[in-house]
Amino acid sequence: MYSASDLRKGLKIQIDGNPFIVTDFEFSKPGKGQALYRCKMRNMISGNQFTQTYRSNDKFEKADLEERKMQYLYNKENDYYFMDIESYEQIFITKEHLGDNINFLIDNMELQVLLFGGKPIDVSLPIFVNLMVIRADPWAKGDTSGTDTKPVTVETGYVLQVPPFVEEGEKIQIDTRTGQYVTRVKD
Amino acid sequence: MRAALLRLVRSFFLGLGFLEVDTPVRQPVIIPERNIIPLQSGSWFLQASPELCMKRLLAAGCERIFQICPCFRAGEKGRLHLEEFTMLEWYRTDADYYDLMADCEDFLRYVEENFRMEFSDHLSLLSKGVFSGADAINLTREWERRTVAEAFARYSPVSLEQAMETDRFEELLVENIEPHLGFGSPLFLCDYPALHGSLAKLKDENPAVAERFELYLAGIELANGFSELTDGCEQQQRFDDELRYMHENGRKTTGMPERFLSALNDLDRVAGIAFGLDRLLMLIMGKKTLDEVVTFAPSEL
Numbered sequence: 135m136y137s138a139s140d141l142r143k144g145l146k147i148q149i150d151g152n153p154f155i156v157t158d159f160e161f162s163k164p165g166k167g168q169a170l171y172r173c174k175m176r177n178m179i180s181g182n183q184f185t186q187t188y189r190s191n192d193k194f195e196k197a198d199l200e201e202r203k204m205q206y207l208y209n210k211e212n213d214y215y216f217m218d219i220e221s222y223e224q225i226f227i228t229k230e231h232l233g234d235n236i237n238f239l240i241d242n243m244e245l246q247v248l249l250f251g252g253k254p255i256d257v258s259l260p261i262f263v264n265l266m267v268i269r270a271d272p273w274a275k276g277d278t279s280g281t282d283t284k285p286v287t288v289e290t291g292y293v294l295q296v297p298p299f300v301e302e303g304e305k306i307q308i309d310t311r312t313g314q315y316v317t318r319v320k321d
Numbered sequence: 322m323r324a325a326l327l328r329l330v331r332s333f334f335l336g337l338g339f340l341e342v343d344t345p346v347r348q349p350v351i352i353p354e355r356n357i358i359p360l361q362s363g364s365w366f367l368q369a370s371p372e373l374c375m376k377r378l379l380a381a382g383c384e385r386i387f388q389i390c391p392c393f394r395a396g397e398k399g400r401l402h403l404e405e406f407t408m409l410e411w412y413r414t415d416a417d418y419y420d421l422m423a424d425c426e427d428f429l430r431y432v433e434e435n436f437r438m439e440f441s442d443h444l445s446l447l448s449k450g451v452f453s454g455a456d457a458i459n460l461t462r463e464w465e466r467r468t469v470a471e472a473f474a475r476y477s478p479v480s481l482e483q484a485m486e487t488d489r490f491e492e493l494l495v496e497n498i499e500p501h502l503g504f505g506s507p508l509f510l511c512d513y514p515a516l517h518g519s520l521a522k523l524k525d526e527n528p529a530v531a532e533r534f535e536l537y538l539a540g541i542e543l544a545n546g547f548s549e550l551t552d553g554c555e556q557q558q559r560f561d562d563e564l565r566y567m568h569e570n571g572r573k574t575t576g577m578p579e580r581f582l583s584a585l586n587d588l589d590r591v592a593g594i595a596f597g598l599d600r601l602l603m604l605i606m607g608k609k610t611l612d613e614v615v616t617f618a619p620s621e622l
Contacts, residue, residue, distance in 0.1 A: 139396050161399030164499065165517060165535055165545060167491040168356050169396070187492055191570075 136194040138171045146178070146197040153178040153197040153250045178248075179255050198251045201258075206243045214239065216247060216254075227254045237292035238263045238310050259310040264319050265289055266305050273298045322446065323616065325439055326432070326602055330389060330409055333431045339385040339411060344374035346391060350578045353563040354519060358395040359575065360404065366575055367393035370595055372520065373581045375412050376549065379591055380584035387411035389598065400610045401541065401600060403619065412549075412593035417522075418532045421546040421594045422466070422509050425536050429507065430460045436605060449607025451539050458506060458538060465508040469530075472498050472510060485514055503537035510535045519559050521547035536596075538604055546594030553585040 136147060145156045158174035171188040178197075204216040204225075213226040214236070225247070229236060231254075238259055248256040265288035273284075283295040288306070296315045300306060307316040331341065351359055351366045352373060359366040368374075371388050378386055392408045413420060433452050440446055444453075451458045473481040477493045484490045502508045511534040515523055518531025533547035550556050560577055567574045602614045612618035 161397065161402055162495045163356070163397060163402060164491050164494045164542060165513070166354065166356055166519070167494070167517060170491055170495055172495075187496070 136196060138169070138188050138190050138192045138194075140194075141171045141173055141188065146199055147175075147194040148197040149175075149194070152180075153199060153255070157183070178250065200249045200252075201246050202249060204245060204247045204257075206239050206241065206245065208241065209236075209239075216245075216257075219244065225254055227257065231255070232257065234313065235259055235310075237290055237313065238265070238308065239290060240265065261310060262307050262316060263310055264305045264307050265292070267296075267300060267302055270296075270300060270302045273301070322606060323602060323614070325436065326598060326605070327389060329432050329435050330387075330598070333428055334387040334411060337385070339387045340383060342375065342378055342383070342386045342388050344371050344378070344388065344390070346371075346393075348373070350576050352520070352578065353560050353567060353574060353576075355563050355566045355570075355572075358572075360393040360395045369394050370408060371410055372593065372595070373578055375410060375593065376588065376591070377581060377584045379412055379414055380587040383412075384414045385412070398619075403599065403611050403615065406611070406615075407598045409596040409598050410593060411596075412591060414588070415590050416592040417548040417590060418511075418534055418546055418592050421592050422464075422534060422536075424594070425507075425509075425544060425546070425596075426460070426464055432601070432605075433460055447605065447607075451604045451607070453607075456504070458504070460507065462506045464506050465503075466511055466534075467508060468512040469510060469514065470512070472502070476501050481514070485516070490514070490517070499537070499542070500540050503539055503541070508537045510537060518547060519563060520550055520556070522550045541600055541604065542597075543600055543604075544594055544596040546592065549588070549591040549593055551585050551588040551591055553582045556585055557582050 136145065141156060141159055143156055143159045147154055154175040155178055156173050157176050160172045161169065162172065163169045169190050172185065173188065174183060174185045176183045203219045205219055207215040207217055209215065212229040214229065214232055215224055215226045217224050235257055245260065246258040247254050248258070267286045268289050269287040271284055282297065284298050285293055286296050286300060287293050294308065294313060294315055296306060300318060305319045307319050308314065309316050335341070346368050347362050347365050348368055349365050351368060354369070357369045359369055370392050371390050375386060375388060387410065389407065389409050391405055393405050395404060397404055411424070436447065447453050470481045473484060473493065476498045477484060478497070479493070484493050502510060512524065512530040513533045515529055515531050518533040521531035521533040524530050524532055531547060533545070535542050536544040557577070564574050599611045599614055603611055606614060608614055612620070
């Protein structure tokens with residue numbers, strides 16, 4: 135259990151069976167009165183937010199969260215399958231739950247899966263991933279009329295803007311936090 | 322800036338004939354207060370305020386005293402709270418809380434005027450502070466005085482009585498009332514419910530309220546002053562209540578401050594005030610957190 139004095143930004147607690155993360159926190163104590171702990175919280179599954187003020191005597195359950203290292207295997211329609219690297223146990227996460235993360239998943243990629251009460255609720259990808267460019271317009275050398283970037287498609291189907299010198303068949307590094315091009319990479 | 326503030330505090334109070342005192346920070350027995358958790362130092366405690374020793378000095382014959390000292394309160398960490406902070410306290414005999422309000426007005430006007438003079442070549446240091454710019458707080462206008470009951474009636478969805486009954490006093494004060502206090506000119510929030518003034522004298526004509534006030538500037542509580550309770554017996558009863566509450570809630574208690582209680586009986590009309598110097602500096606410099614105005618923030622130690 136946590137007590138109110140443990141509350142701080144980033145703390146994960148459980149309320150009514152749901153995991154919440156404290157996204158904003160302010161301590162106050164007017165005059166010689168009771169201490170108040172005002173928290174803004176986000177439901178880690180639904181994303182819903184709310185603000186609540188707690189007192190010194192309030193207690194909080196720790197969220198039953200676990201992070202496991204897993205490997206992405208394959209997807210079958212909307213279900214994306216992952217395997218625990220240690221136990222070889224397999225789980226799946228729906229496309230809806232993965233959101234934009236699916237843009238960066240390639241077979242055998244290792245990542246962290248966050249489980250709440252044993253159920254997967256989120257994945258954290260490596261910050262940088264290297265993906266193959268499968269479609270790009272050729273760069274017309276000497277073309278100074280165009281813009282500084284051009285769109286390319288990578289092996290996951292994701293489309294992004296890159297500098298004009300990037301060509302089909304090359305690998306590029308992408309920042310998964312922003313979804314943006316970082317650099318060209320050589321194998 | 323901190324050095325300038327400390328110097329101005331001293332010159333102001335010395336000019337009024339106050340004596341600067343220096344009392345022990347570490348004490349075997351401290352004030353039993355339900356909402357303050359003391360920091361332990363060996364088998365003794367670090368003071369949450371210099372109140373006990375300063376009132377004993379008044380009982381010993383001092384008439385006007387002030388002190389600048391560190392105070393400690395466990396678990397109080399936030400934008401406006403530090404576990405160790407710098408307090409200015411001053412006490413006057415033959416005075417009540419109205420005299421302290423007058424002191425506050427003179428003191429802040431003195432500080433503001435002198436800061437402006439001292440930093441006339443570096444006014445940009447003050448440009449984000451509460452005394453500069455379009456939203457500057459005007460100290461020359463008459464300062465507002467409003468009772469706690471009036472403030473609840475005006476800003477809170479429920480009355481003071483209802484707030485007390487439902488134990489929402491602090492919550493409504495912080496969420497609904499404080500954000501309105503002390504803009505334009507400083508404001509004194511006066512006459513707290515008796516329960517919220519454990520060391521304060523109750524009003525003769527209305528014993529449900531204590532002669533206590535808080536000074537607000539730009540929504541921030543700066544100082545807490547009151548006409549002191551000088552009846553040793555009644556003070557002992559109130560401390561008993563505090564101690565009982567603390568026992569019932571499983572809190573460690575530090576015992577009854579007996580020497581303080583017997584000294585109280587030697588006092589007549591006395592008023593005293595605790596003023597947060599770090600918060601004042603923060604407002605003058607236009608900073609958002611206390612961490613930015615202390616010499617070393619906890620995270621830097």
